[in-house]
Amino acid sequence: MKKDYSIWTLLSQGLKNHVGWQPTWRSSALKDSYDVVIIGAGGHGLATAYYLAREHGVKNIAVLEKGFLGGGNTARNTTIVRSNYLWDEAAMLYEHSLKLWESLTEDINYNVMFSQRGVFNLGHTLQDMRDIERRVNANNLNGIDALALNAQEVKDRIPMINISKNTRFPIMGASYQPRAGVARHDAVAWGFARAASQYGVDIIENCEVQGMDIANGQMQGLQTSKGYIKTARVGCVTAGHSSVIAKMAGIKMPIESHPLQAFVSESLKPILDTVVMSNAVHGYVSQSDKGELVIGAGIDHYTSYTQRGSPHIIEHTAAAIIELFPMFSRVRMNRQWGGIVDTTPDACPIISKTKVKGLYFNCGWGTGGFKATPGSGNVFAHTIAHDAPHPLNAAFSLDRFHTGHLIDEHGAAGVAH
Amino acid sequence: MSRINKPRIKHKHSRVNLSKPLNFTFDGKPYIGYQGDTLASALLANGIKVMARSFKYGRPRGIVGSWAEEPNCLVQIDMGAKTTPDLKATQVELYEGLVAGRTSGWPSLAFDLKSIGGHFSRFMPAGFYYKTFKWPAKFWPLYEHVIRKAAGYGASPIEADVETYDHKHHHTDVLVVGGGAAGLLAAQLSGQCGASVILLDDQSEMGGYLLSTPNTTIGGKNALEWRDSVITELQSLPNVQILTRTTAFGLHDMNMIQAVELLQDHLPHHQRNAIQRRERLHRIRANKVVLATGAFERPLVFGNNDVPGVMTVSALATYFNRYGVACGKHTLILTSNDSAYQAVADLAAGGVKVTLADVRDNINAEWDAHFKQLGIDVFTGFGISEVLGSNSVTGARLSKLHPTNPMENFEKDLLRRRVVNVRDISCDVIASSGGLSPTVHLFCHDGGRPTWSDESLAFVVSANGRANAGIYCVGAVTGEFQLQKGLEKTVQTTQEMLASLGKSATNTMALNTNEIAPNPTKAIFHIATSKKAFVDFQNDVAVTDIQLAVRENFKSIEHIKRYTALGFGTDQGKLSNVNGFAIAAEALGKTIPEVGTTTYRPAYTPVSFGALAGAHVAETFEPRRYTAMQASHEQFGAEYETVGNWMRPWYFPQNGEDMQAAVNRECLAARNGVAIMDASTLGKIDIQGKDVREFLNRVYSNSWSQLASGKCRYGLMLNEAGMVMDDGVTACITDTHFLMTTTTGGAANVLNWLEKWHQTEWTELEVYMTSVTDHWATASLVGPKSREVLAKLCSDIDLNKDAFKFMEWRDGTVAGVPARVFRISFSGELAYEINVDASYGNYVWQALMAAGKAFDITPYGTETMHVLRAEKGFIIVGQETDGSVTPLDLDMAWAVSLKKPFSFIGKRSLARSDTVRTDRKQLVGLLTEDPTIVLKEGAQIINSSNISPPVAMFGHVTSSYYSAFLGRSIALALVTDGFKRRENVESIFAYAEGKAIKAKIVSSVFVDAEGARHHG
Amino acid sequence: MFVITCPHCCEAREEEEFHYEGEAFIARPVDPEAESDEAWGDYLFTKKNPKGWHWEMWNHATGCRKILVLKRNTANHIIAGSWTLSDARKEYDNERATA
Known part of the structure; x- marks a missing residue:
C-alpha cells in the first residue's frame, strides 16, 4: 500500500495547487464475477474488504453500496469508541477493535483522528454502582483498562459536572475507561475505502442489491441494479437494512430496526474534553474537534427505516444533558438527525455463517457499531475467508438464539453507545 | 456623487426610532444604537467593518446578511449565568445596556494569530488534516489540543442557567409559517372564513421582505401600509393567533411543528420579568400547514x-x-x-x-x-x-x-x-x-424533497404537491419570485387548502404591484x-476546495459536503449550499438537479437546549414519589435511596451514626426485638375475575391451584426466555380475587406484561387488573416482639401463632383503621405487613411507633432490609438476577411447577440446550476467610489469587454485607457450577479494587435455615 | 411523532400516550413443549421487521390501557389505520388472502 499521505506530500501538492492528488478510492466498473462480494460500503463493510485483501490474500473483491459509501450509520453516529463491556465475549471483541483503532491511522495512512480522551459511564443508583463495580472488575481481569470512580473523583476529572446530591439523578460515581474516546467518523469510511482500493478492491457506489441467486443451499450470485454478479461468497454488512437483505435469502432475523437520534450544538470553545454517558437520564455527550457538543439519545421504541424519529426523544435528551450539565441550557442545538439501528434481543451483534453456504451476516450492532468498525471487519474477513468464525466472533453466531446462549449486554449497553 | 457622509441616515420608512438611543458595547468598546436596531445594524451604523475572524485562515470578516443567513458575525451576548454563545449579530435585537463580545480573533479582532497560518492557506485545503498530523503517532493528542483550541466560536456558560423555559401545545386548523406578504395574505384568507389560525414569524414584527422594500406597492398602497392593513384585520379576528419572534424550526410527522418563541431576550435586563419564561417551545399540531417561508438571496x-x-x-x-x-x-x-x-x-x-x-x-x-x-x-x-x-x-x-x-x-x-x-x-x-434560494427546510424535514427549477434557477417546492399531507406552500418558497404573481397564487393555494377543510374564502384585496416585469x-x-x-464563509470553504474534493473522487454531494464542511456551520449553508451544489455540478460535469441537495434537517435555526427541555429540568426533570409515611421518615432523619421513581428510606442514622452503625443497630432490632419498615412502594395489582387462578398459573412459574382464601404465596415470574423478571407475594382474597405484589421498580412493567398477555393471547380468561400501589400504605412490623406490638393496636384478629399462621392474611382493624394484615416475612423473622388505606398510612405508622415504644421499636430502611434478606438467602430481582438467570440457577426449583397443565410463560425456554446445562452460574453463599472483610458487591469470582490478566472469571458477588447478627460478613454470588462446588465447600477468590480475597462457597442461607424464626 | 387514533377510545391522541408493543400476530405456539429449540427460538426472537407496511401493536398506556393494532409504513411513517386486535386480525387475514 502506498503511504503517500504526509506533511511532505501536502506541502509539495500545495505548491502545485493540489492538482496532483489521486482519487481517494478508485471508481470501478462492475465485473461479471467476484471471489467475494461485500454488500454495504459502510465502515464495517469496507474494513471487511480491506482485511480480506490484506490479511487473507483474497484478490477479487467487490463492495457494493446502494447509496454513497459511508453514508449510513457510519455517517450518523456519535463516534464513541470504548471496550468496557461486561461479558467476556463482548469485551474481547471490542477490545480487539480498540487495539486496532490505536494503530489505525498509521495502518491505513489516513488520519482518523482517534482521540483517546476517555469515557465515563455514570452511575446514579446503588444498583448502577454495583453494576459498574462488576463491569470494571471484569474489565481489569480481561486486561481492559477501567476504573470505578466515586462522585468526587468524577468531578475532579470533569469540573463542569453537577454532582449535587439534590438532583433527581444524583451522580454516585462512574466507570471510566481512559483509552476510550472518539474518532472522525467519515474519515474511517474514506480511509478504509482508500486502503481497500489500493489493495485492488472494487468499490461500486449507487449499486443496489435486488436479489440473491441461491441454488442447493449455496450462494451463486447477486442481482443488482447494475446487473448480475457471479459470486460464491457474500458478506452482508448492511446495518439498518439487515432484515431486508436477509429476506432475499429467505432468512428471518432476530432483529428490529429502530430510529436512533442524535444532535449537535453550535460550535463552542473547548469545554468538555472527555465523553460522558448516562443510562439513567438517557443521554451522552462529548465535544468534537470542531467544537460542537455531540449528543445522543436513546432509541425510538417503534421500528422505522426513515432515518428520523420523534421530537420528544430529542427534547428529553436535551433535558437529560441539562440534568448533568445545567450550564448547557443556553447552548443551542444546531442540527439533529437519525440513523437506523438494527437491534438484537441481547444487544450484541450477529457475526455469523447462515444456513446458506457462502452467505455471511455481520449485523445487529444496535446503537454501538461504530466503535467496533476495525475489529468487526477483521473478524468478519476471517469468517468469510475460512468459512468458519474467528475465535473472537464464534459466540456471536445466529444459533445462540436457538440454544439460548445469549450474551446479554443490556446492562452494559442500554442507551450507552 | 454621494450625499451620504455618515452611515446612519434619516429614512422615512425606517423601523428604527432615532429618538430612542441605546447604549451598548461590542468587544469591550461602547457604542450607541437606536430602538429597532439589530446589533448588526447598530454596528454597521457605527462604521464597524471587521466583526469576526474566519474559522480556518483567520481572515477578517464582516456582515454579509441581515438575518438567519448570516455566516460570519457570531457574537457572545451577555455575561455570567446569562451569557449566550454564537448568536448571529443580525438576529440580536438591540437593547439598552447590551454587552456583546466577539467569538473569534485571538488575541484581537484587529490581529488574529490564525491569520499567520492563513498565509499558508495553500497548504491547508479541504481535508488536509486527514493527510497529516499522523506522525509521530503519539503526537496526535498534542496536535489535537492545538486544533481544538483554534476551533469553536462562542463560549458555553459555566454557570447554571437562571432563566426558565416551557412548552405550549396547540391544535389548529391552519398554521402559517412566515409573516411576509404571502403569509399575511394566507393567514388573512384563512382567518376570514373562521378557521383557527396561527401565524408565526421569526422576526420582531411581521412583514418579511416588505419591511426592506417600502417603495414597492400592493393594490396602490406602499408595502408597509399594505402590511399594516392586513395585520390590523388579523388582530381583529379572535380565531387568529399571531406569534412574533417565533421560529418554526422543525416539521415532523403528521404536521407537528416545533416553534421556539423568544420572550425576553430583546428586553433590557431591568425590564425582564424574573417569573416569565425566557423562551417557549410551541408544539403545534396543524391540520394544514402553509409554508410561507420565503427565500434567501444567494x-x-x-x-x-x-x-x-x-x-x-x-x-x-x-x-x-x-x-x-x-x-x-x-x-x-x-x-x-x-x-x-x-x-x-x-x-x-x-x-x-x-x-x-x-x-x-x-x-x-x-x-x-x-x-x-x-x-x-x-x-x-x-x-x-x-x-x-x-x-x-x-x-x-x-x-x-x-x-x-x-x-x-x-x-x-x-x-x-x-x-x-x-x-x-x-x-x-x-x-x-x-x-434567490427558497427556504425549503421545513418542507424537507419529514421526508419531502425540493425540485430544481430551471426557470427560477433554484430548488423549489410545489404549492400543493404535498396537499395530501396537509402541507401547502405559498410565495417565494415555491420559486415564484414576483410579488404580484406570488400573491395571486397564494390566493389560489389558500383557497384550495381551505376547501379541503370545507371552507371557502374570497379575496377582496387588490393585489396589483408596481413591479417591472x-x-x-x-x-x-x-x-x-x-x-x-x-x-461557505463560516467554514472557509473556497471554490477550489470543492474542486479538489471532486478531483479526489468525492462525487456524491453528501461526500463533498462532509469533505469540505460546506454547509456544516451554524448558518446551515443558507447562503452557501446552492452555490456549492452548482460549483460541484460544474466540477462533476453534471447538471445541478443531477447533483441534488444535501439533506435538510431540524433545526432550521439553532434552538436552545433549555427550550427543548422546557420545564423538564431540575425538580421537574422526572417526578419523585414519596410514600404516605414520608413525614415520619423525614422526622426520623432518613437518608434516601432512589428505587425507580420512589425515594425510599435507605437508613435512619441517629446521633451522628455512620451508615454501618445505623444498619447494625436496625438489623439487631429486627432480629432481637421489633423493627418497622415502610413497604408501601412494592407494586400492588388487584386481580379479579373467575379465571384469576388460571391466569396466575400461566404467568407465574409456581402453582396457584390450591391456594385457599386467606393464604399467601411467593410467586416467581419469568419472561418467555425463561429468565426471572419479577417476584412477589400474592394473596388469595377470595376464589375470584387476588392481590399481587411486585418489586418496587418492576410494578409498571409487570402490569403492562400481564395486560399484554391477557389482551393478546388469553382473551378467553376473565380477569380484571388494576394497579392499587398508591391506594395502600404498608408497614412491615418485624421481629420477635412484633406480635406484642400489633396486639396493642389490633383486637379483632386472633394473632395466636396457630390461629394466624405464616403465609396467611387477615382482615381487621389496626389502630382503629381497617387493615389487611399479611403474615409474611422478607427478613426471616416473625413479621406482619399491615396494609391500610394510604390516607391513614402515616397515622397508623405513628400508632405503631407509639405502641412499639416500650419495645424500643426501630424504623429501618432498604439497606437493613437487604442485609436481613441476604442473611436468609432471599433474592432481590435485579441484584441477584440480570436477565440471564433462571429460577433453577437461583436454587428455586421449588418455585417451578413443571406439572401445571398449561405451559407457563418461560417454561419451554428452561428446556433449551443452554438452559438445561448443569454447570450454569448458580446462586450460592460466600464466607470470607477473614470474617471482618466485607466483599465488594460486583467483585468477580476467580479460582486463584493470581490477578494478572487475562484471568478466567466464574461469576460475581451479587450481594455482600456485614451481618451484625452473625458478627461477620456474608455474601451471595452467582458462581459457575456453584451447586456442585458448594457441596465440596470449595474456596474461590473474589476480585475487586485490585485485590483477590479468599472465600469458601457455602449455602446461601446464613440464618435460621429451618425457618423456626418466621414460623414463631 | 405520530398521532394515533385509539379504536377503543375513538380519539386521536399524541404518540406520547402510547407504548409500542412490537410486531402484531406473533402467536404463541399452542404446545410449546412440542416445539424444537430452533422453532421456539424463532418464536421468541425473530421478527419480520419489514421496510414497508407493518402490522404492529401499541398500548394506549396513559389512556384506556388497551392494545390496538396499527398498520404503519416503516419507510415513510404513513399510518393506514388502527383497529382493535380482533378487527385488525380480520383486516390482516383479508389482506393476506387477497395478496
Missing part, C-alpha cells in the same frame, strides 16, 4: 469575496430601508437578476453613489432609463474577478465575462488587446445577488478568479 462567488464590506443586495437594502443605515458611500452592486434593481434604485434615490454591474448583456429598458435618470453607472456583461482591499473593501476589479461560458473569465484573453474589458472601480461596499436570471454562480473565492 450571493455570487468571486475572488476575495469575503473582504468586510461585501454583502448580499437584500441585506444592503434591508439595512438601508429598514434600519436607516447606508453601509457605504459608494456601493458597487453585482447581479445576475432583476431582483436587485429596486435596491439599486432605492439606494441611489436615497443619496448613495451606486455602480451597477450586471452579468447579463442586456438590461430591461424601463430600468435602464430609470438608472440613467438616477446617474447610475451600468456595466453589462461584467463580473467581479476580485475585490480590492484587505480589512475592508476599497474597490473591485470588474472584468468582462466569457460570452458562452460565464463561469470562465474573458479577462485573460482580452486583457492583452483591449484594456476596456477590465475596470477597477473604487467603492466601499459591494453587494451581489445571484438569485423581470428579464430572466442568468445561470451563473461563480466568476473565475486567481484569488480565493469563498462559497
Whole structure:
C-alpha cells in the first residue's frame, strides 16, 4: 500500500495547487464475477474488504453500496469508541477493535483522528454502582483498562459536572475507561475505502442489491441494479437494512430496526474534553474537534427505516444533558438527525455463517457499531475467508438464539453507545 | 456623487426610532444604537467593518446578511449565568445596556494569530488534516489540543442557567409559517372564513421582505401600509393567533411543528420579568400547514469575496430601508437578476453613489432609463474577478465575462488587446445577488424533497404537491419570485387548502404591484478568479476546495459536503449550499438537479437546549414519589435511596451514626426485638375475575391451584426466555380475587406484561387488573416482639401463632383503621405487613411507633432490609438476577411447577440446550476467610489469587454485607457450577479494587435455615 | 411523532400516550413443549421487521390501557389505520388472502 499521505506530500501538492492528488478510492466498473462480494460500503463493510485483501490474500473483491459509501450509520453516529463491556465475549471483541483503532491511522495512512480522551459511564443508583463495580472488575481481569470512580473523583476529572446530591439523578460515581474516546467518523469510511482500493478492491457506489441467486443451499450470485454478479461468497454488512437483505435469502432475523437520534450544538470553545454517558437520564455527550457538543439519545421504541424519529426523544435528551450539565441550557442545538439501528434481543451483534453456504451476516450492532468498525471487519474477513468464525466472533453466531446462549449486554449497553 | 457622509441616515420608512438611543458595547468598546436596531445594524451604523475572524485562515470578516443567513458575525451576548454563545449579530435585537463580545480573533479582532497560518492557506485545503498530523503517532493528542483550541466560536456558560423555559401545545386548523406578504395574505384568507389560525414569524414584527422594500406597492398602497392593513384585520379576528419572534424550526410527522418563541431576550435586563419564561417551545399540531417561508438571496462567488464590506443586495437594502443605515458611500452592486434593481434604485434615490454591474448583456429598458435618470453607472456583461482591499473593501476589479461560458473569465484573453474589458472601480461596499434560494427546510424535514427549477434557477417546492399531507406552500418558497404573481397564487393555494377543510374564502384585496416585469436570471454562480473565492464563509470553504474534493473522487454531494464542511456551520449553508451544489455540478460535469441537495434537517435555526427541555429540568426533570409515611421518615432523619421513581428510606442514622452503625443497630432490632419498615412502594395489582387462578398459573412459574382464601404465596415470574423478571407475594382474597405484589421498580412493567398477555393471547380468561400501589400504605412490623406490638393496636384478629399462621392474611382493624394484615416475612423473622388505606398510612405508622415504644421499636430502611434478606438467602430481582438467570440457577426449583397443565410463560425456554446445562452460574453463599472483610458487591469470582490478566472469571458477588447478627460478613454470588462446588465447600477468590480475597462457597442461607424464626 | 387514533377510545391522541408493543400476530405456539429449540427460538426472537407496511401493536398506556393494532409504513411513517386486535386480525387475514 502506498503511504503517500504526509506533511511532505501536502506541502509539495500545495505548491502545485493540489492538482496532483489521486482519487481517494478508485471508481470501478462492475465485473461479471467476484471471489467475494461485500454488500454495504459502510465502515464495517469496507474494513471487511480491506482485511480480506490484506490479511487473507483474497484478490477479487467487490463492495457494493446502494447509496454513497459511508453514508449510513457510519455517517450518523456519535463516534464513541470504548471496550468496557461486561461479558467476556463482548469485551474481547471490542477490545480487539480498540487495539486496532490505536494503530489505525498509521495502518491505513489516513488520519482518523482517534482521540483517546476517555469515557465515563455514570452511575446514579446503588444498583448502577454495583453494576459498574462488576463491569470494571471484569474489565481489569480481561486486561481492559477501567476504573470505578466515586462522585468526587468524577468531578475532579470533569469540573463542569453537577454532582449535587439534590438532583433527581444524583451522580454516585462512574466507570471510566481512559483509552476510550472518539474518532472522525467519515474519515474511517474514506480511509478504509482508500486502503481497500489500493489493495485492488472494487468499490461500486449507487449499486443496489435486488436479489440473491441461491441454488442447493449455496450462494451463486447477486442481482443488482447494475446487473448480475457471479459470486460464491457474500458478506452482508448492511446495518439498518439487515432484515431486508436477509429476506432475499429467505432468512428471518432476530432483529428490529429502530430510529436512533442524535444532535449537535453550535460550535463552542473547548469545554468538555472527555465523553460522558448516562443510562439513567438517557443521554451522552462529548465535544468534537470542531467544537460542537455531540449528543445522543436513546432509541425510538417503534421500528422505522426513515432515518428520523420523534421530537420528544430529542427534547428529553436535551433535558437529560441539562440534568448533568445545567450550564448547557443556553447552548443551542444546531442540527439533529437519525440513523437506523438494527437491534438484537441481547444487544450484541450477529457475526455469523447462515444456513446458506457462502452467505455471511455481520449485523445487529444496535446503537454501538461504530466503535467496533476495525475489529468487526477483521473478524468478519476471517469468517468469510475460512468459512468458519474467528475465535473472537464464534459466540456471536445466529444459533445462540436457538440454544439460548445469549450474551446479554443490556446492562452494559442500554442507551450507552 | 454621494450625499451620504455618515452611515446612519434619516429614512422615512425606517423601523428604527432615532429618538430612542441605546447604549451598548461590542468587544469591550461602547457604542450607541437606536430602538429597532439589530446589533448588526447598530454596528454597521457605527462604521464597524471587521466583526469576526474566519474559522480556518483567520481572515477578517464582516456582515454579509441581515438575518438567519448570516455566516460570519457570531457574537457572545451577555455575561455570567446569562451569557449566550454564537448568536448571529443580525438576529440580536438591540437593547439598552447590551454587552456583546466577539467569538473569534485571538488575541484581537484587529490581529488574529490564525491569520499567520492563513498565509499558508495553500497548504491547508479541504481535508488536509486527514493527510497529516499522523506522525509521530503519539503526537496526535498534542496536535489535537492545538486544533481544538483554534476551533469553536462562542463560549458555553459555566454557570447554571437562571432563566426558565416551557412548552405550549396547540391544535389548529391552519398554521402559517412566515409573516411576509404571502403569509399575511394566507393567514388573512384563512382567518376570514373562521378557521383557527396561527401565524408565526421569526422576526420582531411581521412583514418579511416588505419591511426592506417600502417603495414597492400592493393594490396602490406602499408595502408597509399594505402590511399594516392586513395585520390590523388579523388582530381583529379572535380565531387568529399571531406569534412574533417565533421560529418554526422543525416539521415532523403528521404536521407537528416545533416553534421556539423568544420572550425576553430583546428586553433590557431591568425590564425582564424574573417569573416569565425566557423562551417557549410551541408544539403545534396543524391540520394544514402553509409554508410561507420565503427565500434567501444567494450571493455570487468571486475572488476575495469575503473582504468586510461585501454583502448580499437584500441585506444592503434591508439595512438601508429598514434600519436607516447606508453601509457605504459608494456601493458597487453585482447581479445576475432583476431582483436587485429596486435596491439599486432605492439606494441611489436615497443619496448613495451606486455602480451597477450586471452579468447579463442586456438590461430591461424601463430600468435602464430609470438608472440613467438616477446617474447610475451600468456595466453589462461584467463580473467581479476580485475585490480590492484587505480589512475592508476599497474597490473591485470588474472584468468582462466569457460570452458562452460565464463561469470562465474573458479577462485573460482580452486583457492583452483591449484594456476596456477590465475596470477597477473604487467603492466601499459591494453587494451581489445571484438569485434567490427558497427556504425549503421545513418542507424537507419529514421526508419531502425540493425540485430544481430551471426557470427560477433554484430548488423549489410545489404549492400543493404535498396537499395530501396537509402541507401547502405559498410565495417565494415555491420559486415564484414576483410579488404580484406570488400573491395571486397564494390566493389560489389558500383557497384550495381551505376547501379541503370545507371552507371557502374570497379575496377582496387588490393585489396589483408596481413591479417591472423581470428579464430572466442568468445561470451563473461563480466568476473565475486567481484569488480565493469563498462559497461557505463560516467554514472557509473556497471554490477550489470543492474542486479538489471532486478531483479526489468525492462525487456524491453528501461526500463533498462532509469533505469540505460546506454547509456544516451554524448558518446551515443558507447562503452557501446552492452555490456549492452548482460549483460541484460544474466540477462533476453534471447538471445541478443531477447533483441534488444535501439533506435538510431540524433545526432550521439553532434552538436552545433549555427550550427543548422546557420545564423538564431540575425538580421537574422526572417526578419523585414519596410514600404516605414520608413525614415520619423525614422526622426520623432518613437518608434516601432512589428505587425507580420512589425515594425510599435507605437508613435512619441517629446521633451522628455512620451508615454501618445505623444498619447494625436496625438489623439487631429486627432480629432481637421489633423493627418497622415502610413497604408501601412494592407494586400492588388487584386481580379479579373467575379465571384469576388460571391466569396466575400461566404467568407465574409456581402453582396457584390450591391456594385457599386467606393464604399467601411467593410467586416467581419469568419472561418467555425463561429468565426471572419479577417476584412477589400474592394473596388469595377470595376464589375470584387476588392481590399481587411486585418489586418496587418492576410494578409498571409487570402490569403492562400481564395486560399484554391477557389482551393478546388469553382473551378467553376473565380477569380484571388494576394497579392499587398508591391506594395502600404498608408497614412491615418485624421481629420477635412484633406480635406484642400489633396486639396493642389490633383486637379483632386472633394473632395466636396457630390461629394466624405464616403465609396467611387477615382482615381487621389496626389502630382503629381497617387493615389487611399479611403474615409474611422478607427478613426471616416473625413479621406482619399491615396494609391500610394510604390516607391513614402515616397515622397508623405513628400508632405503631407509639405502641412499639416500650419495645424500643426501630424504623429501618432498604439497606437493613437487604442485609436481613441476604442473611436468609432471599433474592432481590435485579441484584441477584440480570436477565440471564433462571429460577433453577437461583436454587428455586421449588418455585417451578413443571406439572401445571398449561405451559407457563418461560417454561419451554428452561428446556433449551443452554438452559438445561448443569454447570450454569448458580446462586450460592460466600464466607470470607477473614470474617471482618466485607466483599465488594460486583467483585468477580476467580479460582486463584493470581490477578494478572487475562484471568478466567466464574461469576460475581451479587450481594455482600456485614451481618451484625452473625458478627461477620456474608455474601451471595452467582458462581459457575456453584451447586456442585458448594457441596465440596470449595474456596474461590473474589476480585475487586485490585485485590483477590479468599472465600469458601457455602449455602446461601446464613440464618435460621429451618425457618423456626418466621414460623414463631 | 405520530398521532394515533385509539379504536377503543375513538380519539386521536399524541404518540406520547402510547407504548409500542412490537410486531402484531406473533402467536404463541399452542404446545410449546412440542416445539424444537430452533422453532421456539424463532418464536421468541425473530421478527419480520419489514421496510414497508407493518402490522404492529401499541398500548394506549396513559389512556384506556388497551392494545390496538396499527398498520404503519416503516419507510415513510404513513399510518393506514388502527383497529382493535380482533378487527385488525380480520383486516390482516383479508389482506393476506387477497395478496
